[in-house]
Amino acid sequence: MEITEKVAYLKGLAEGLALDTEKSKEGKLIAAIIDVLDDMALELADMQDEQCDLEDGLDAVSEDLADVESLIYEELDDEEDEEDEDCYETTCPTCEEAIYFDDSILEEGEIICPNCGEKLEFDLSDLANESKSEDED
Ligand SMILES: [Zn+2]
Structure with missing residues (x-):
């Protein structure tokens, strides 16, 4: 009640x-x-x-x-x-094996192919231009 x-x-x-x-x-x-x-x-x-x-x-x-x-x-x-997605893949022009690398490698501008030992260089200015044009879209 x-x-x-x-x-x-x-x-x-x-x-x-x-x-x-x-x-x-x-x-x-x-x-x-x-x-x-x-x-x-x-x-x-x-x-x-x-x-x-x-x-x-x-x-x-x-x-x-x-x-x-x-x-x-x-x-x-x-x-x-x-x-997790900041991981890139490229193909070694010498042995044609896939190489996986991350941002820190990209900043260094080069990577040694773990398969054949070939030194690959990245053109960072090209990458910068690519991301810039993407932003404009
Ligand atoms: Zn290679």
């Missing part, structure tokens, strides 16, 4: 006693107690409503936060994926 319902029940009991709330001191006291209980019950009901609103608000914030978190993690995952 809700507190408001209990107070309503008490009110009914008091009315059933047909107390004289004007002249009887006991009647006045009981009427005053029930009045306070009534106010408290209503205030409590209001607080419970507000708490529900707060919980709804928190839920909404929590959901938004979860969205932000998943966005950040997706972005981090993307960055990690990109790091």
